[in-house]
Amino acid sequence: MSDSGRGKGRLVADRRYPRASQKSTTKPQGRKASGGGAGGGGPSRPRKTARKPARKPAKKRNFLVAFVLGTFSWILRIFWRITWRVTAVVALMLALGVGFFYTQLPPVTDLLDGRARGSVTLIDRNGAIFAWRGDQFGGAVTASSVSKHLKNAVIATEDKRFYHHFGVSPRGVASAIRINLAEGRGPLSGHGGSTITQQTAKLLCIGVEYDSEVWKSEADYVADCRESSLLRKGKEALYAMAMELKYTKDEILSIYLNRAYMGGGAYGAEAAAERYFGKNAATLNPQESAMLAGLLTAPSSLAPTNDLERSQARAATVLRLMEDQGYLSDAEEKAAQASPATLSEEAQRKTGGYFADWVMSTGPEYFTRDTMEDVVIRTTLDPKLQQAAEDAMNSVYESKVKEGSKAQAAIVVMSSDGAVRAMVGGRKTGVSGVFNRATQAKRQTGSAFKPFVYATALELGYSPYDTVVDEPFCMNVPGSGQWCPQNYSKTYKGRVTLTTALAHSLNIPAVKISEAVGRDLVHKVATDFGIKSELNDGPAMALGTSEASLLEMTGAYAGILNGGSAVTPYGLVDLRLKGEDEVLMGTGGGIRERVIQSEAAGQLVWMMEHVVSEGTGGRAKLPDREVAGKTGTSNDARDAWFIGFTSDYVVGVWMGNDDNSPLTGVTGGGLPAEIWRETMLRVTDGTEATPLPAIAPAAPEPAQPQVQQRQPERQRRDNIIQQVIRDLLGGG
Structure with a gap:
């Protein structure tokens, strides 16, 4: 039987499941008008396959834009690669620096009394104190043993975020730089933005002790400790972070309260409380605490024995800060402002300075100028007679010496x-x-x-x-x-x-x-x-x-x-x-x-x-x-x-x-x-x-x-x- 009269079909089966994205384009086949074969029709045409729509040609990008974007992208990739490597190195160095200082830190009790010499207290023939010499230190205190008002005043004045930072306050540093630049100074001149921890690190001279073979004098040693270069501040920051790891916040504050100079020869809160108010640091009221905290910025010039009015004005500012930060109520702040701190009767005495200097010069150096102990000297001074001599001097000069005379006198x-x-x-x-x-x-x-x-x-x-x-x-x-x-x-x-x-x-x-x-x-x-x-x-x-x-x-x-x-x-x-x-x-x-x-x-x-x-x-x-x-x-x-x-x-x-x-x-x-x-x-x-x-x-x-x-x-x-x-x- 011959099949010459039939059209031949496709030898490949149709796709069972057409592509979802492609619609069939096959049209139904019509019967031919002529064609051989018993079926009466001619051979059928091959079925056309589906074609994808032609892709639109991409727009050509501007060469200059492409170059700039490519260059910027390359720079970003290079910068990122350098940045994370440098960051890793810096972080490692910081960790090593902090770790080094951490290993050098002694027990906190060894850091409370940092005086280079002892004190001399001079009392008159009646047993009353009339002068102090040397570095006064009333005894070690802690952040928990001093008056809460003193603790709060120091934090409000020196470092209100003390309990929330890690030893260094980037916000404080940025604020200090901004203020310095606004006031026409260099970024590191003037306000330092230092935290209490950093200030304590400076007081500790970042762990370096005085050595007479290294420094010509104690003054040179202190000057070196107070250096404000960028390198020095970096060391202080590392030391501060090490302290934060080694000690608690209250221990750091305790070191600061014992070592800070508060004018009048007084080192530490206890000595200052005795020097100015004749009482212990634990019994200070808000206005007295504010006065001591106010001394920390300029202890010599703000000392109440030097200028009481100026010291009281600074204390008023501290009281406002305490109220603003919630350490005092509005009523407490107003009461304190209305009754500013005043000096004790002993501290008010300014007589006998020449006498005290002379007595110090007559005693042995190991008990006066170079003493490492706290010494009490009973003297022959009669405060009534001393006042009489000073009043007589002032009276004659005011009434009988010509104005402008430079003549001196002694009694x-x-x-x-x-x-x-x-x-x-x-x-x-x-x-x-x-x-x-x-x-x-x-x-x-x-x-x-x-x-x-x-x-x-x-x-x-x-x-x-x-x-x-x-x-x-x-x-x-x-x-x-x-x-x-x-x-x-x-x-x-x-x-x-x-x-x-x-x-x-x-x-x-x-x-x-x-x-x-x-x-x-x-x-x-x-x-x-x-x-x-x-x-x-x-x-x-x-x-x-x-x-x-x-x-x-x-x-x-x-x-x-x-x-x-x-x-x-x-x-x-x-x-x-x-x-x-x-x-x-x-x-x-x-x-x-x-x-x-x-x-x-x-x-x-x-x-x-x-x-x-x-x-x-x-x-x-x-x-x-x-x-x-x-x-x-x-x-x-x-x-x-x-x-x-x-x-x-x-x-x-x-x-x-x-x-x-x-x-x-x-x-x-x-x-x-x-x-x-x-x-x-x-x-x-x-x-x-x-x-x-x-x-x-x-x-x-x-x-x-x-x-x-x-x-x-x-x-x-x-x-x-x-x-x-x-x-x-x-x-x-």
Whole structure:
């Protein structure tokens, strides 16, 4: 059978499941009009397969845009690859740095007291504190043991996010940089944005301890610790983060509260609370706490002992911050603002600064300047007398010294046994740490030296009634030629008694007496009485051409008052360690050996009383009691002195210019005598007047020759020396 008449079909089966995305495009086949085969139809056409629609041609991208986008994408990929690698390296370095400092951190208890030296507390003769020296440390406190107000005030002022950061506050740093730039400073100058933890790291000097072989001085060490370079701040940040890992927040705050300097020599909250308010840090009220917290930014200039009003203004700002951050209610803040903190009675005292400096200089260095312990020194200071001296100084300068004058003055008040009761080292009172003219200035004594000349004569048997001729006088000085001294008045009184010669401060009689008794003896008497400064060997020594300090001169006069025994001026009574009763050091002063006999001393007091009652010291008279003393004016009036005493106290006053230039219109009998009187009026106020220990000499017998009126038992010179004396004094 032939199949030639049939159309052949496809040999491949149709797709059973057509593609979902493709619709069939096959059309039904129609029958042909002609075609062979039994079926009566021609062969069928092959079925057309489905075609995908033609893809639209892509738009061509701009070459420049494509280049820029490609380059930017490449840069981003490079930047990302570098960034994550650098970040990883930095993170590793940070971890290593923090880890290193972490291993170096000691127990927290070892960090509470970081002072380089101990403290010295000075108390007066009544047992009250009047001065502090060294680094005060009242004892270790913790964040939980101090007043909650102090803790809150410190956080509100220094680091309000303290309990929420990891030791470094990026927000705080960014804010500080913004403020610094806005105020025209460098980004790291001014506000630092440091957290309390970072500040503590700085106080700890990032763990570096002082080494005398590395730093020239402690000041250099502190300066290095306070360096503010970027590298230093980076180290502090690492150290701070290590502290955050090692210690709790309250432990870090405790270190800060113990180490922070709060002015007035006080290190730590306890010392500051005692220094300014006389109480413990645990009992501080909000306004006191705010004042201490306010000191942290500028402890020296804001210290209430330095400027109370400024310190109170800063405390008011801190109180507002405490209220703003929820540490105080509105009512509490208003109550605190209405009653600002004030200083304790002890802290208000600004007297005795010169005295305290002097006492510190007299004690051993290992207990004063270089002590590692806390020391308490009991002194001879009398606060009433100290205030009297300072008030007298201020009174005279305000009322009697010309405006613009640069003349300085100094005062020493002393008991007859050498105990210094008050000291003013300059016209500016209530200060310390400055030049002390009472102890450090060595100036020509002028006629204030003459009592030692007459003390020598009286000791040798002269009488206050003996006479000497005041007349033009010259003598030959080996190596210098002829020397012709003159009286201050340029006039002469003829024959005068020794008492009159001293009362009117006549120079010629003083030189004659000195030469008669022997310069070597005068030198010895003055030295034995306490003039330790070098004395001139020439005849001008009798006129006070040598130099001495006011303290030396006042101490020497105390020997005259007490009956002729030398004294060593002293201010330190005893020294103990704080909290202990054992005395480690007693006084190094007081009455020493006898220099002249009591009768000679009594007669000299009698002569010196005439200086005030009849002579150059008239301005020193007191209305209710006897006074003895001596004026002194050096060459060209460069120095003016008045040193005198009542039965109870010796007071020395010096006046002069620091540059040693001459004073204008000032002599020892002028302003120094008035300062002395103003001082003594206050010193003796309310005390009973007692007579001076003066011994009046026996009246002279007219028949006896002058100069030889002396007691037989005290005749010390042979007949030849007596003749020399008579010739020198102008006698027959």
